[in-house]
Amino acid sequence: MAHQSGMTPISTLRSNNKRADYAIMMIWIVMTLDILGFGSSLLQYNLLKDISRGEEIPAFTAQLNDLREKIIRFLQSVALISAGILFIRWFRRSYYNLHQKADNLSFSEGWAAGAWFVPLLNLGRPYHIMQELYIESKRLLDTEEVEVPTSLHSRKVGIWWTIWILNNLASYLPYTFVGIPKDLNDYLVVTSLNMVANLFGIPAAIAAVQVIRTYARVEPLLNGINGDEPILYSIPEEAVPVWSSGINDPD
Numbered sequence: 734m735a736h737q738s739g740m741t742p743i744s745t746l747r748s749n750n751k752r753a754d755y756a757i758m759m760i761w762i763v764m765t766l767d768i769l770g771f772g773s774s775l776l777q778y779n780l781l782k783d784i785s786r787g788e789e790i791p792a793f794t795a796q797l798n799d800l801r802e803k804i805i806r807f808l809q810s811v812a813l814i815s816a817g818i819l820f821i822r823w824f825r826r827s828y829y830n831l832h833q834k835a836d837n838l839s840f841s842e843g844w845a846a847g848a849w850f851v852p853l854l855n856l857g858r859p860y861h862i863m864q865e866l867y868i869e870s871k872r873l874l875d876t877e878e879v880e881v882p883t884s885l886h887s888r889k890v891g892i893w894w895t896i897w898i899l900n901n902l903a904s905y906l907p908y909t910f911v912g913i914p915k916d917l918n919d920y921l922v923v924t925s926l927n928m929v930a931n932l933f934g935i936p937a938a939i940a941a942v943q944v945i946r947t948y949a950r951v952e953p954l955l956n957g958i959n960g961d962e963p964i965l966y967s968i969p970e971e972a973v974p975v976w977s978s979g980i981n982d983p984d
Contacts, residue, residue, distance in 0.1 A: 759820075767931045771928055774928045776798065820945070827845070834958060839865060877957075881951050906926040911926070
C-alpha cells in the first residue's frame with residue numbers, strides 16, 4: 734500500500750538482497766559452464782574433423798568425449814533451471830516491493846513470475862516489468878530527492894533483453910537447422926552451433942548480472958520514501974496463472 738505524504742514512512746518492503754545474491758551467483762555458474770561447454774564442443778569439433786579426414790580414433794577417446802559432453806550438458810541444464818528459478822524469485826519480490834510504493838504499475842506482482850511461462854507474453858511482458866522497476870523506482874526516488882549510488886538507466890534493460898532474446902535464439906539453432914544428427918556432417922554442424930550458443934551465454938550472463946546488481950543497490954532506498962498517494966478507486970487486476978503463485982514465498 735502507499736503511505737500518506739507527510740507521515741513517517743513505514744518499511745513495507747520485503748528483504749530481497751539474498752535473492753539478488755543467489756541469482757547472481759547462479760548466473761555466474763551458468764556462465765562458467767557455458768565457457769566449459771564451449772571448450773568441450775571445440776574438443777569434439779576437432780575430434781570430428783580428425784574422423785572426417787580418415788584418422789583412426791581410439792574407442793576410449795570417443796567414449797570419453799561423449800561422457801564429457803553429456804556431463805557438461807547435464808550440468809548446464811541443471812544450472813540454467815536453477816538460475817531461472819532464483820532470478821524469477823528475485824524479480825517477483827522486486828515487483829512486489831515496488832507495488833508497495835507505486836500505485837500506477839501496469840500489472841499485478843504475480844505476473845513478474847507468470848509472464849515467463851505464457852507463450853508470446855514471455856517475449857515482452859518481463860521486459861515491460863523490468864522497465865517499470867527501473868523507471869518507476871527512479872521517479873519515486875527523484876520525487877523524494879533521494880541520492881542513489883548508481884544510475885537506473887533503462888537502456889541497461891534494453892541491452893539485457895536484446896541479448897537474452899539472441900541467446901535464446903542461439904540455443905535453438907542446432908535443433909532448427911539440423912534436428913537430430915544423422916551423419917558426421919550433421920554432428921559437425923550441431924557442434925559448431927553449440928559453440929555459438931555457448932558464446933552467446935557469456936554476454937547474456939553479464940547483462941543479467943548487471944541488471945540485477947544495479948537495481949539491488951537502489952531497491953533498499955525505497956524503504957525510506959512515502960511513495961504515491963493512495964488511489965481512491967480500485968483497478969481490477971489481470972488474472973494471474975495459478976501455477977505461478979508457488980514461486981512467491983514469504984521469506
